Amino acid sequence: MLWETFRLALQALRRNALRSFLTVLGIVIGVGAVIAMVTIGNGTTVKVADDLSKLGSNLLFVRPGQFGPGRSSAEARAFTAKDVAALKAQLRGVKAVAPVAQTSGTAIVGTESRATSIIGSDNDFFISQDWPLSAGREFLGGEIRGGRAVCLIGATVRDELFGPAFPIGQRVRVNKVSCEVIGLLEAKGQSSFGTDRDDVILMPLRTFQRRIAGNTNISTIYVSAQDGVETSKVQQDIERLLRERRGITGNEEDDFSVRDMKQIAQTLTSTTAMMTALLGAVAGVSLLVGGIGIMNIMLVSVTERTREIGIRLAIGAQASQVLMQFLVEAVVLSMFGGIVGILSGLGLALLASSTMNIPFMLDWKIVVIAFAFSAAVGILFGFFPARRAARLDPIEALRHE
């Protein structure tokens, strides 16, 4: 009898194909959105945490200004080469202190040109970023001090500008400055923010300041602690030194910030986790709306079909049988919507994870919750209108126009 009811329900749904489709659409979209959003969001969080941990846990970022909302590093004084020199001379337990000044510009070789990112730094850059060369050499002391026009290029710049040709010893024009390529950086791939880290040209800090930027600002200093040295201690040392150098005394707040990778990772992952929760909540609302849609359509359908209910009752159906029929219809509909929604949500997440290069982090809990919700919606919203209809006297239901 249950099988019969199931078949009848399918038949009824097929007869009202358009209405069934519209009913199900809300659930499909809701369930699909929740699953896609949460899966993509979780993947992003994992990816960010993963990438950051690759950068090394002993790395400290020193930047002018304070992190956080309402604060801008633009107002704060930039660091100078003297600050860097002082850090290099006085910090204990560090492997590298790398100044970084950065801008974007155009690199030209022959007829090939490319917009790329230009960094001015010194040899500590390779240590702090844990970024070895694949060919060529680092800067010479004289090149750094003299601000000579030499550069190292990332793998993308090499591919785009030189193609198969061997670039070392060749010249590349960087924002009108002709530089000799002295080395090649190993390929690093994408950063967690989706940018291509190999799309970079590295030159001595002084060269960059004089010939590219036209100022002596240093926007970031990377400090790499030696293995076994507490980064928090190095952090304190940096803070003390820089406060002194920048004339900050007493209770005055720092006008710079020192963060280690762990702190940054925490901020970022908590941000992406919050985003996930937010997106999930928005998607949850659409699921709710989908549920209300089912309820609405079931109600309309019961009202529309009151005569049908009357006929069925008149020819000997019991109220429970009519109720069962409507219930099964609603459950079949919402389960179907739930399954299609889960599949399309997972499909979307899979697509996103392969195009955006993030891991596919399937959270079974969410799948189960979304499915249970769609089933519950069907049962709840299918049950009440159906019960109302089945309780009618056959003669009343028949009179219904």
Add this chain to the structure above:
Amino acid sequence: MNAAAPPPSPQPVMRLKNVAKIYGAGMAEVRALDGIDLTINQGEFVAIMGASGSGKSTAMNILGCLDTPTSGTYLFKTVDVGRLNRDQRALLRRHYLGFVFQGFNLLARSSAVENVELPLIYRGTRSTERRRLAMRALAHVGLKGREHHFPSELSGGQQQRVAIARAIVTSPKVLLADEPTGNLDTKMSLEIMELLKALNEEEGITVIMVTHEAEMAAYAHRIVQFSDGRIRTDGKKREPA
């Protein structure tokens, strides 16, 4: 009032005793049935007549267990219907009664044969058997070849035949027809009457029919006249003036 010669051995199927049906209350009270006594015997063909609003449909609905009286008793065979609950009344309809409505009341989205199968579904008849019985019932009412038409593709008379096929597919004890020819022209009406007569005579189904037309009532063995919720006359072939 049963002055005319009774059937050989009258076996009552339905018995209404002092049945009243009152709609509304106080000033708005309508006594649709105002204390009627009526006995329907096995194998009878009864026509119910009367002015509009005299309570014919109300009586039919009560006899058909679609509605319950406000007071009085209704015995189906020996069962006091007033003591049955909704589900038990549904079972009674399912196993003993067939109903034909004035407005056909077919499911518009189901084909003729599916409509006829409907009562069998609730009896738990298996689908192959169901199809066979439905086809047979449709053939019986002269709709061979139209089994897969939808109601919208059938004429009024054909739709009423589908409705009759649906009512008789379960081989009911009693067939109740409330103005079965109300929407049909005379030719079609007479065809339907022939059909009811054949069912009554050949299958032994008790037929109770409401009609406004003397021509149709002439097919019945017995005519019951309603007026203002009461039975005026009840007798064999007494045609109104």
